[in-house]
Amino acid sequence: xxxxxxxxxxxxxxxxxxxxxxxxxxxxxxxxxxxxxxxxxxxxxxxxxxxxxxxxxxxxxxxxxxxxxxxxxxxxxxxxxxxxxxxxxxxxxxxxxxxxxxxxxxxxxxxxxxxxxxxxxxxxxxxxxxxxxxxxxxxxxxxxxxxxxxxxxxxxxxxxxxxxxxxxxxxxxxxxxxxxxxxxxxxxxxxxxxxxxxxxxxxxxxxxxxxxxxxxxxxxxxxxxxxxxxxxxxxxxxxxxxxxxxxxxxxxxxxxxxxxxxxxxxxxxxxxxxxxxxxxxxxxxxxxxxxxxxxxxxxxxxxxxxxxxxxxxxxxxxxx
Numbered sequence: 094x095x096x097x098x099x100x101x102x103x104x105x106x107x108x109x110x111x112x113x114x115x116x117x118x119x120x121x122x123x124x125x126x127x128x129x130x131x132x133x134x135x136x137x138x139x140x141x142x143x144x145x146x147x148x149x150x151x152x153x154x155x156x157x158x159x160x161x162x163x164x165x166x167x168x169x170x171x172x173x174x175x176x177x178x179x180x181x182x183x184x185x186x187x188x189x190x191x192x193x194x195x196x197x198x199x200x201x202x203x204x205x206x207x208x209x210x211x212x213x214x215x216x217x218x219x220x221x222x223x224x225x226x227x228x229x230x231x232x233x234x235x236x237x238x239x240x241x242x243x244x245x246x247x248x249x250x251x252x253x254x255x256x257x258x259x260x261x262x263x264x265x266x267x268x269x270x271x272x273x274x275x276x277x278x279x280x281x282x283x284x285x286x287x288x289x290x291x292x293x294x295x296x297x298x299x300x301x302x303x304x305x306x307x308x309x310x311x312x313x314x315x316x317x318x319x320x321x322x323x324x325x326x327x328x329x330x331x332x333x334x335x336x337x338x339x340x341x342x343x344x345x346x347x348x349x350x351x352x353x354x355x356x357x358x359x360x361x362x363x364x365x366x367x368x369x370x371x372x373x374x375x376x377x378x379x380x381x382x383x384x385x386x387x388x389x390x391x392x393x394x395x396x397x398x399x400x401x402x403x404x405x406x407x408x409x410x411x412x413x
Contacts, residue, residue: 112160113201118210119170122153128172131155131213135168135196142174154210165298167196170213180214184248186275186314187216191301198277198312204393204411224272227311228318231282234265236323240284243267247280247308254286275315279308282323297326315371318364318398340399346411351385353378353399362400365410367393387412 117133131147137159138144147155147170155170167189171178181197183190189198199208229245243259249271250256259267259282279301283290291309295302301310311319340355353360360383365374373390376383385397387410395410 112162114158114205115161115199115201116156116158116207117147117168117170118150118154118156118208119147120154120210120212122212124177124213126177128177130173132171132174133157133159133168134171134175134178136166137161137168142171161201163202164200166199166201167191167194168199169196170211181216184277185216186277186312187211188277189301189310189312190277190303193303202394206393207391224274225313225316226270227273227313227316228268228270229259229282230262230266230268230318230320231259232265232320232322233267238289240289242285244283244286245269245271245280246283246287247278249273249276249278249280254283273313276313277310278313279303279310281308282321291324293324293326299326317366317371340406340408342397342408342410345408346413347387348413349386349388351387351397351410353383353385353397355381355401357381358401360399360401364398364400365390366396366398385410 119131121128121131131149132142133145133147134140134142145157145159147157150156169179169181179197181188181195183195185195187197188195197211231243233240233243244254245257245259246252246254257269257271259269262268281291293300293307293309295307297307299309300307309321340353340358342351342353345351353363359381360378363374363376363378363383363385364372365385367373373395374385376385387395390412392412395412396407397410398407
């Protein structure tokens with residue numbers, strides 16, 4: 094097992110060492126095997142079988158809250174000092190397969206979180222298996238050599254070299270939107286039918302290593318948009334074209350709604366994502382001002398992608 098961190102960045106990359114309370118809940122109904130206590134085990138506690146016991150909440154539900162620094166963590170639910178553990182299926186959307194081990198995966202980024210209740214031995218089911226529109230954008234401006242087309246290849250297309258070309262959207266940026274099922278999948282960007290490809294080292298942020306190959310990966314749990322830089326570890330949620338100086342977002346933090354005001358620029362669409370990259374809201378104002386209604390959102394950090402008639406930019410939103 095290994096530990097690696099990566100951080101979701103929007104306009105700039107940043108590192109935070111703040112601690113965030115994260116609540117884990119698991120449904121043990123249907124497990125069918127006698128046990129005494131359920132535990133949370135993972136990179137957060139050195140895969141200890143006893144360090145983080147969970148509390149029996151009644152009705153087969155067990156819960157615990159732990160304080161975690163920003164980063165990415167693999168974990169499982171276990172019971173009675175590893176007498177039993179989650180047996181998860183490689184490729185399930187809530188998992189990552191790394192070094193031959195299939196575990197649950199969690200991204201923590203700057204806010205308290207209450208995770209959806211998981212079922213022991215299975216991912217939670219939100220009732221929507223997809224397909225989900227998933228946008229991949231890669232910055233090729235630093236590549237430094239001639240090429241014709243950028244492609245995305247991965248487990249989702251059998252690592253085919255030409256099935257999914259990206260479109261040149263200008264400024265060195267290439268992009269494609271794919272309808273993907275709710276899935277975990279490994280992938281890479283490559284050039285001209287595998288004439289060149291990204292190369293990563295084990296432990297690079299946002300990658301996994303299996304069978305001697307180190308690739309990027311993504312967990313598709315809903316609509317999302319991810320941006321990358323060729324051969325660079327990690328990912329961001331959007332590309333910066335329409336500059337932050339062109340608009341103001343207030344109040345931020347808010348307990349209810351955010352106002353977006355531009356310098357006479359028409360806002361076409363606003364898409365709001367949670368810290369896992371899942372789209373939670375979308376509006377089409379078609380106006381120079383807009384309101385993002387956050388009343389129904391949980392407290393935490395979100396990211397809004399603002400598409401205008403002069404380009405696209407993003408803003409970090411904080412809901413109290």
